[in-house]
Amino acid sequence: METLPTTFSAEAYFETQPPPPTVEQDVQSVRNFLRQQQENRRKVVLVTSGGTTVPLELNVVRFLDNFSAGTRGATSAEYFLKAGYAVIFMHRQFSLQPFSRHYSHSTNPFLDLLEINEPPEGSTAAPSISVIPSKRDHLLEVLKTYKSVQKAGTMLTLNFVSVNDYLWLLRAVSQELSVLGKEAMYYLAAAVSDFFLPREKMSIHKIQSGKGSLHIEMDEVPKILKPMVAEWTRKGFVVSFKLETDDKLLIPKAQDALEKYGHTLVIANALHRRKFEVAFVYRTHYTDSSASQFAESWVRIDLEKNPEKEIEEDIVEELVKRHKQWVEL
């Protein structure tokens, strides 16, 4: 069988790889959502969150995965909602979600928040369930915000699993969101695979379990940010993330990305410092994507003084300010 080229352009990618079956329905729900937000003159942010998978077989049992619990995305989405934004929360199935993230089944299981109150002796009433006093205040706060977001209809949740789902969905949602022009923000916090297995190669590269070892040969995922900025998002405020383990590479890699893709801002973070320190990297001429002078500013929090503080609160505050300036330019 013919071997395909190993580097796909975004265009070639979408011409050859099949869309997920749910994308049309998702686009419809995005359209309805955006209509409501425009009526209420809300700014909208697309938050992507969690890792992506690369299925290795057509009837998927095995896949390649990128690790991401989705903490950054889920936490940031909450603060965007608090800041008055409407949020399209596009996340990996089973990754953390805004609000429910506070009660992960492993670290803070919600069944442990509840207690059973037996009715007084002789009563025929059923036992009631209540929240244990020490947990009540926090749960009440989370629940209040959650209910008010539901009531206001300011959050739309979309799912992806594979990198193919992600790419198709990102393109479709970006194209819809572009009607908002500068009022739209794109906050790309998902951890996206650099590699994928093209549909046509799946049967060739099926797992050979007899021979005692497994060979997989994958192709590079197209750099989607480029067409996203140049074609799909018209003037949108596009924020990407750069995660590195080597501190020295952090700023240069972020500048490279700005140069290559021409978007607005990179949030650079080192793997082991990401909970309390990130750098905003951007061009000094904010709206001139051909300029190649860069600036950086740091967001830092002191977790020793305030262990409950979440850095996403300050990241979002800073972005909201910058987005406002961007809209007024």
Added chain:
Amino acid sequence: METLPTTFSAEAYFETQPPPPTVEQDVQSVRNFLRQQQENRRKVVLVTSGGTTVPLELNVVRFLDNFSAGTRGATSAEYFLKAGYAVIFMHRQFSLQPFSRHYSHSTNPFLDLLEINEPPEGSTAAPSISVIPSKRDHLLEVLKTYKSVQKAGTMLTLNFVSVNDYLWLLRAVSQELSVLGKEAMYYLAAAVSDFFLPREKMSIHKIQSGKGSLHIEMDEVPKILKPMVAEWTRKGFVVSFKLETDDKLLIPKAQDALEKYGHTLVIANALHRRKFEVAFVYRTHYTDSSASQFAESWVRIDLEKNPEKEIEEDIVEELVKRHKQWVEL
């Protein structure tokens, strides 16, 4: 660098691959747990659940994964607890767990079960939180069982992520559990990778992102059931699972496994029928692991008549009966 053999014996595996740092601590908690259960003369079942990962890099970002939400294991564990067994629930981090499985963040988020009751006007009391009436009965039932299991101390939860964690932990727990002899059951419902990347090869096989494609070459995971039955579990009642997509292969593959590993019983299920039909495959001479005459019996439920029924209820009921006979043999 020298190339390792691609098929590891279990012995060679444990000699060359490093144990996870938590295994000693886990063994200690298993010992304490078993002491309590023996005092109360409870039978103990080890339930393994969820998929395993194969990390591709030493600082793990990318890994190979087997899909499994962990439904079979989490559901079965609940029924074993109801049947009076003590359960060691050894599961993939973030896979479903007994009790909380009813309230997955995606399909039945627990925040949607709760409502806020504002205090009467003029009152200075804080709002209270209650369970919405339509969900109360079900939650009360789940919560009651959960609390009684906690109180009785009949469930111990252990975590794994990688296939290496799983193998080390399975060996260590089996060896501890073997003190119970015939009273111990091993219910191996986890979906374990057939392949892994030996520690020594990790740096060689690091991901080459420059060249436009990714090559991974993996080795076969040793067949752990063999030493488990022959060496670690002394007379334990060992149940494994066989999942196939091709119905015709179901029974022959299950018989092959019994022949190869000499354990007690295989539960064979077809991917798309596993929620309502499984086959128990076993030797006609139950305790003679060299006999090669096989029998099968089917467990089926009718989901049209009773859509709430879980097949794990009948699977566990049947196993409890067979385990009782096994102990009395």
